[in-house]
Amino acid sequence: DIVMTQSPDSLAVSLGERATVNCKSSQTILYGSNNKPYLSWYQQKPGQPPKLLIYWASARESGVPDRFSGSGSGTSFTLTISSLQPEDVAVYYCQQYYSVPHTFGQGTKLEI
Amino acid sequence: QVHLQESGPGLVKPSETLSLTCTVSGGSLSGYFWTWVRQAPGKGLEWIGYIYSSGSSTYNPSLRSRVTISADTSTNQFSLRLNSVTTEDTAKYYCARRRTSSSGIDSWGQGILVIVSS
Numbered sequence: 663d664i665v666m667t668q669s670p671d672s673l674a675v676s677l678g679e680r681a682t683v684n685c686k687s688s689q690t691i692l693y694g695s696n697n698k699p700y701l702s703w704y705q706q707k708p709g710q711p712p713k714l715l716i717y718w719a720s721a722r723e724s725g726v727p728d729r730f731s732g733s734g735s736g737t738s739f740t741l742t743i744s745s746l747q748p749e750d751v752a753v754y755y756c757q758q759y760y761s762v763p764h765t766f767g768q769g770t771k772l773e774i
Numbered sequence: 775q776v777h778l779q780e781s782g783p784g785l786v787k788p789s790e791t792l793s794l795t796c797t798v799s800g801g802s803l804s805g806y807f808w809t810w811v812r813q814a815p816g817k818g819l820e821w822i823g824y825i826y827s828s829g830s831s832t833y834n835p836s837l838r839s840r841v842t843i844s845a846d847t848s849t850n851q852f853s854l855r856l857n858s859v860t861t862e863d864t865a866k867y868y869c870a871r872r873r874t875s876s877s878g879i880d881s882w883g884q885g886i887l888v889i890v891s892s
Contacts, residue, residue, distance in 0.1 A: 663835075693876065702878030704819075711868050711882035712819065723880065755819055757878070763834040766819040
């Protein structure tokens with residue numbers, strides 16, 4: 663199995679400041695035929711299902727605010743929230759869908 | 775806008791079979807990957823598996839011996855069966871949709887809590 667390791671486990675950021683969540687995969691998740699990393703980022707608020715924010719490591723899902731961005735390559739990836747808003751308080755997960763099982767990171771809890 | 779809704783028993787006895795159904799509205803099953811993900815109370819997300827609309831399914835190897843995902847295009851539903859459950863299978867179970875083989879999971883149900891207890 664590909665192990666996805668997120669850091670930090672929890673993070674407190676002031677409103678309007680930048681928040682950064684990291685995700686490392688234990689092996690490559692770059693799909694050779696299209697050169698895309700098969701990595702997604704999700705946001706989960708309490709009592710709600712996860713919400714897709716980013717796929718292909720950096721492609722923003724439709725309707726997601728542009729303060730959310732994804733980057734990275736190889737085995738290291740980052741989710742950045744450029745200016746933290748109150749509604750961004752949530753747990754954030756990365757997931758690889760390069761190989762079965764499609765493993766998730768352990769989650770990063772983001773607080774104000 | 776596709777909508778997914780899980781249904782099924784909220785309580786299952788140990789060693790019995792957990793059976794859940796996901797009803798899809800606002801869209802067809804055709805052309806998508808229909809997925810189950812679970813989340814134990816206070817824990818992270820665990821991918822269970824998916825079925826493509828053609829009927830081929832792929833499972834988490836850790837659950838493969840106990841899990842079956844099936845789909846019924848006539849009712850626009852897909853289902854999860856997990857045999858021989860233990861208390862470790864207590865979780866909220868989400869049904870979800872992945873658009874393509876190269877995209878993330880873009881639509882989720884609200885989830886259903888299943889408790890395994892005698």
